[in-house]
Amino acid sequence: MRKYSAFAIAREAFRHHDGWERAWRSPAPKASYDAVIVGAGGHGLATAYYLGKNHGLTNVAVIEKGWLGGGNTGRNTTIIRSNYLQDPSAAIYEKARSLYETLSQDLNYNVMFSPRGVIMLAQTHHEVRGYLRTAQANALQGVDTRFIDKHEVKKLVPIMNIEGPRYPVLGGLYQPRGGTARHDAVAWGYARACSDMGMDIIQQCEVTGVRVEGGAVAGVETSKGFIGCKKLGGVVAGHSSVLAEMAGFRLPMESVALQALVSEPIKPAMDVVVMANTVHGYLSQSDKGEMVIGGGTDSYNNYTQRGSFHHIEETVRALIETFPMLSRLKMLRQWGGIVDVTGDRSPILSKTPVEGMFMNCGWGTGGFKAIPGSGWGFAELMAKGHSPLTSEFGMERFREGRFIDESVAAGVAH
Numbered sequence: 001m002r003k004y005s006a007f008a009i010a011r012e013a014f015r016h017h018d019g020w021e022r023a024w025r026s027p028a029p030k031a032s033y034d035a036v037i038v039g040a041g042g043h044g045l046a047t048a049y050y051l052g053k054n055h056g057l058t059n060v061a062v063i064e065k066g067w068l069g070g071g072n073t074g075r076n077t078t079i080i081r082s083n084y085l086q087d088p089s090a091a092i093y094e095k096a097r098s099l100y101e102t103l104s105q106d107l108n109y110n111v112m113f114s115p116r117g118v119i120m121l122a123q124t125h126h127e128v129r130g131y132l133r134t135a136q137a138n139a140l141q142g143v144d145t146r147f148i149d150k151h152e153v154k155k156l157v158p159i160m161n162i163e164g165p166r167y168p169v170l171g172g173l174y175q176p177r178g179g180t181a182r183h184d185a186v187a188w189g190y191a192r193a194c195s196d197m198g199m200d201i202i203q204q205c206e207v208t209g210v211r212v213e214g215g216a217v218a219g220v221e222t223s224k225g226f227i228g229c230k231k232l233g234g235v236v237a238g239h240s241s242v243l244a245e246m247a248g249f250r251l252p253m254e255s256v257a258l259q260a261l262v263s264e265p266i267k268p269a270m271d272v273v274v275m276a277n278t279v280h281g282y283l284s285q286s287d288k289g290e291m292v293i294g295g296g297t298d299s300y301n302n303y304t305q306r307g308s309f310h311h312i313e314e315t316v317r318a319l320i321e322t323f324p325m326l327s328r329l330k331m332l333r334q335w336g337g338i339v340d341v342t343g344d345r346s347p348i349l350s351k352t353p354v355e356g357m358f359m360n361c362g363w364g365t366g367g368f369k370a371i372p373g374s375g376w377g378f379a380e381l382m383a384k385g386h387s388p389l390t391s392e393f394g395m396e397r398f399r400e401g402r403f404i405d406e407s408v409a410a411g412v413a414h
């Protein structure tokens with residue numbers, strides 16, 4: 001595939017942009033592959049990419065029931081940070097954050113990584129203590145965060161009212177190199193690089209069954225027929241328990257809707273990402289000028305890819321105390337995704353009871369930030385059978401009571 005470059009843009013400008021190639025091929029599936037990944041979200045595509053790049057495995061198909069990036073990857077609020085509390089989490093999220101720093105160059109695709117800084121507001125004394133603890137843990141883990149006082153918060157985000165009547169801002173956990181990236185571009189960049197390595201991305205192809213022979217995976221039944229494989233990676237987020245059931249095992253997780261909304265575009269007003277976990281909302285400004293807003297999950301299980309209406313009102317109402325200017329903005333659109341939430345709010349990157357089948361799921365409300373690190377570790381697990389990045393995230397931890405409790409650092413009170 002031809003490289004994207006300033007020279008290519010200039011060349012195409014002189015010939016009516018006739019020379020651009022399709023970013024990825026759309027082939028018919030082959031009869032079998034060395035590895036099949038189910039789910040062309042960010043995690044599935046990143047897994048395929050690192051299988052090829054790091055382990056030389058390119059006879060790979062990524063199978064997607066809809067369009068690539070159309071699941072949670074294309075529906076999230078794009079916050080990237082690695083300020084988690086537990087060591088295994090800090091390791092994988094920081095690996096991901098550091099890969100984001102150079103992902104555009106690595107993929108030759110502009111993913112618009114914007115390390116504009118993330119502040120998690122402390123609005124109760126309990127939160128102050130919690131974030132001081134996280135800042136200290138992060139210092140030991142080599143993650144660059146620090147606790148800042150309310151005056152520094154105000155300096156970084158002048159539009160904020162720090163003297164709110166219910167929840168005044170007491171300070172915040174600040175990660176200067178956290179930020180955002182363009183979510184679809186992350187999926188598109190990985191997809192293009194995978195296709196360039198000769199991998200097949202098969203969209204509009206639903207996996208309807210997992211064929212298991214003698215306890216080992218043999219392939220998948222799909223809406224385009226049977227596809228054989230030696231190794232299978234299930235990376236289907238909110239549909240993970242559905243896929244696991246096809247293979248005959250259960251996963252300790254729930255699927256719930258999480259939603260977000262954007263305002264009308266306004267002039268630049270805020271160049272930091274802010275999460276307000278006590279009042280339960282988070283906010284950033286997109287390059288288009290929209291205020292990007294998210295809240296909590298629905299409190300019942302479903303697969304509808306839309307959220308309950310009352311959440312919109314609750315989220316905006318909660319944020320207005322701290323961001324009074326929001327009250328004067330019109331909200332433009334709202335959407336939802338189905339996220340896969342585990343009991344300890346940490347993901348599952350694991351072998352399964354089916355030989356040759358692996359699951360990468362449970363990223364819940366916070367997996368966009370993890371995509372490069374997750375793909376890196378899961379590819380290693382699939383290729384070699386073990387990975388230092390994923391070793392603590394096996395599904396057996398729920399049977400053994402070895403939880404990686406991130407219910408606080410996972411952010412908003414999801």
Ligand code: FAD
Nearest residue numbers: 039041042043065071072073076077079207337367368369
């Ligand atoms: P997905 O992108 O959902 O991909 C899974 C794919 O599997 C889908 O495309 C689906 O169609 C496909 N699939 C499912 N079943 C089948 C089947 N049977 N056959 C074939 N294909 C199938 N995370 C952050 O880090 N920061 C944030 O700010 C953030 N905000 C969020 C806001 C919202 C509103 C939502 C919904 C999520 C948010 N997240 C955030 C979470 C993040 O989006 C997810 O954790 C992440 O995108 C999961 O990626 P994935 O590749 O695992 O899943």
Ligand code: PYC
Nearest residue numbers: 077079294365366411
């Ligand atoms: O994990 O940072 C996060 C997040 C923000 C919004 C949803 N999840």
